[in-house]
Amino acid sequence: MGGIFGITRKHDCVHDLFYGTDYLSHLGTKRGGLAVAGSDTFTSRVHLLESSYFRTKLEPDLKDLKGNIGLGAISDTDSQPLTFYSHLGSFSLVTVGRITNIDELAAEAGKYRYTFNRSSAGKVRPTEIIAMLLSRENSFEDGIRAVHARVKGSCSFIIMTEKGLYGCRDLLGRTPLTLGCKPGASSSDPEGWVLSSESSAFYNVGFETVRDLGPGEAIFVTPDGWETRIAPGNKMQICSFLWVYYGYPSACYEGVNVEDSRYRCGAALAAEDNVEVDFVGGIPDSGIGHAVGYANYRRLPYGRPLVKYTPTWPRSFMPQNQESRDLVAKMKLIPNRALIQDKRIAFLDDSIVRGTQLKDNVKVLYQQGAKEVHIRIACPTLVYPCPFLNFSPARSALELMGLKAIFALEGKEGKDIERYVNSADPKNAEMVEWIRGQFQLSSLKFQRLDNLVKAIGLPKQQLCTHCWDGSSFGN
Ligand code: SF4
Incomplete structure (x- = not known):
C-alpha cells in the first residue's frame, strides 16, 4: 500500500521527518525517500528498501538534508518523493493509492507530447501522472480538483512547495491522512505541523493528533498554521482492511483505534x-x-x-x-x-x-x-x-x-x-x-x-x- 508523511516546523525538520516516516515502514516494502525544502533548494534522497530497512538506508543521507519543510514516503509503487519544476513553481510530491486508469492518462498526455521518465518496469510512475495533472492547471487547488476528477482508483498525496505543504486526501477517503501538531511555548503557538498516513507516527516524535482530513479535503500547512483549501466531500469509503490487517495497532482512523477494533x-x-x-x-x-x-x-x-x-x-x-x-x-x-x-x-x-x-x-x-x-x-x-x-x-x-x-x-x-x-x-x-x-x-x-x-x-x-x-x- 505505502505511507506518506509531511512536516512543517519553525526549526529544522529533518530529525522528525526521518523518524516519522520510518514509523510508516509497515505499510510498504519497495522504496523509501525523503525531501526537504531549504531556503532556495529542494533536496531529496530515495532508496530501494527490498534488501534493507528505511532507517539503515536513509541515515547516511541525513547530513545532506536541511530545511524546515519536508516530505517522506514508504512506497510500494514508485521512487518518491519526486521534485518538479513547473509554471506553478518548484514542488516535491508523494502519493499513495492506485491509479487504475494510468495508461489512459499517460496516453492522453502523450497527445500533448508530454514527457515522462521511463521507469525500470517500463511503466509511467503514478507520482509523475499526478504531477502532470497538477501542473496543467492554473493553481495547485485547481490541480487537486483535476486529480479528483480524472483519477480512477484512489490517490492521496502531499505536495511540498517552498512555502508549505498541501495535504490532499483521496476523493472518497479510501486511504487516511491525519493532521498533527507539535506543541510550542504556548498552546496557541504550535512549534510545527505534520501530515501522515497513520497517527501512530506522531507520539514518539512529539506530535499530537489534531484531526483526520475528510474525503477529498485539501489543506495548506505552513510552519505557522493551516487552512482548508478544498472542503471535504460527504461521501466516504475508507478501506476496512486498515483495521483488519494493514494498520499499526496504535493507529486510529476516523477516531477508531486499530487494536481495539x-x-x-x-x-x-x-x-x-x-x-x-x-x-x-x-x-x-x-x-x-x-x-x-x-x-x-x-x-x-x-x-x-x-x-x-x-x-x-x-x-x-x-x-x-x-x-x-x-x-x-x-x-x-x-x-x-x-x-x-x-x-x-x-x-x-x-x-x-x-x-x-x-x-x-x-x-x-x-x-x-x-x-x-x-x-x-x-x-x-x-x-x-x-x-x-x-x-x-x-x-x-x-x-x-x-x-x-x-x-x-x-x-x-x-x-x-x-x-x-x-x-x-x-x-x-x-x-x-x-x-x-x-x-x-x-x-x-x-x-x-x-x-x-x-x-x-x-x-x-x-x-x-x-x-x-x-x-x-x-x-
Ligand atoms: S476494502 Fe478491499 S477493495 Fe476496498 S479499498 Fe480496502 S483492500 Fe481495496
Whole structure:
C-alpha cells in the first residue's frame, strides 16, 4: 500500500521527518525517500528498501538534508518523493493509492507530447501522472480538483512547495491522512505541523493528533498554521482492511483505534463459536489482536504457539517477489512444540488471501503434534480483488482462495458468486468447507461481514467492503 508523511516546523525538520516516516515502514516494502525544502533548494534522497530497512538506508543521507519543510514516503509503487519544476513553481510530491486508469492518462498526455521518465518496469510512475495533472492547471487547488476528477482508483498525496505543504486526501477517503501538531511555548503557538498516513507516527516524535482530513479535503500547512483549501466531500469509503490487517495497532482512523477494533473482531467470532479448545493463539502480527479479543470473550487461555523471530524479521510486510515472501513468511515464525504437542488450538488470522502462508503454518502445527487446529478468520472470505489500492501485487483475482473455491465448485464460469459471499446461503458453507478441506483443518470459520462492520464501528456506507461483497460506489 505505502505511507506518506509531511512536516512543517519553525526549526529544522529533518530529525522528525526521518523518524516519522520510518514509523510508516509497515505499510510498504519497495522504496523509501525523503525531501526537504531549504531556503532556495529542494533536496531529496530515495532508496530501494527490498534488501534493507528505511532507517539503515536513509541515515547516511541525513547530513545532506536541511530545511524546515519536508516530505517522506514508504512506497510500494514508485521512487518518491519526486521534485518538479513547473509554471506553478518548484514542488516535491508523494502519493499513495492506485491509479487504475494510468495508461489512459499517460496516453492522453502523450497527445500533448508530454514527457515522462521511463521507469525500470517500463511503466509511467503514478507520482509523475499526478504531477502532470497538477501542473496543467492554473493553481495547485485547481490541480487537486483535476486529480479528483480524472483519477480512477484512489490517490492521496502531499505536495511540498517552498512555502508549505498541501495535504490532499483521496476523493472518497479510501486511504487516511491525519493532521498533527507539535506543541510550542504556548498552546496557541504550535512549534510545527505534520501530515501522515497513520497517527501512530506522531507520539514518539512529539506530535499530537489534531484531526483526520475528510474525503477529498485539501489543506495548506505552513510552519505557522493551516487552512482548508478544498472542503471535504460527504461521501466516504475508507478501506476496512486498515483495521483488519494493514494498520499499526496504535493507529486510529476516523477516531477508531486499530487494536481495539481487532479485539471486537475476535470477540464477534467468539460470540458465535463453541468449539472446545485448550487455548487460543494468533498468527503474528495482526492475528494477535483478533486472538486476544476471542480469548477474552470466551475466557480461554491465550498462548503463543508460533513466535515471530523479531531480532531479524521485524517487518510484517514482505518483499515484492512471491517466492521471497513465502520464504520470509516461513522463516520468521518459530513453532513452540512445548505448547503445541497434543493440544486443541483455536488459531486466529486476519484473512486468507492465497492461503500459502496459512497452509505452511497449519502444516507446522500438525508436525509439532497439534491434536486439533481450528482456524478463525477475522474477515469474510476474499472473493473480489482490490481495484482501489495496491493491496498486494500478487493479488490477482484467480489467486484469491475464495474465488479458487467457487471455480472448483462451479466450474470455470464461477456463477452464483453473490450467493457464495452471502454468509446465510448454503453455498457459502460449501465454499468454507472446500477451503477447510484444502488445509485439512479441524474446523474453519470466517467473520460475517455485518459483524466486521460492527467491530469497526463506522456506518457500512462509510466503509469500503468491496473485497468481500463486491460493493462500491463513486470511482
Ligand atoms: S477493495 Fe478491499 S483492500 Fe481495496 S479499498 Fe476496498 S476494502 Fe480496502
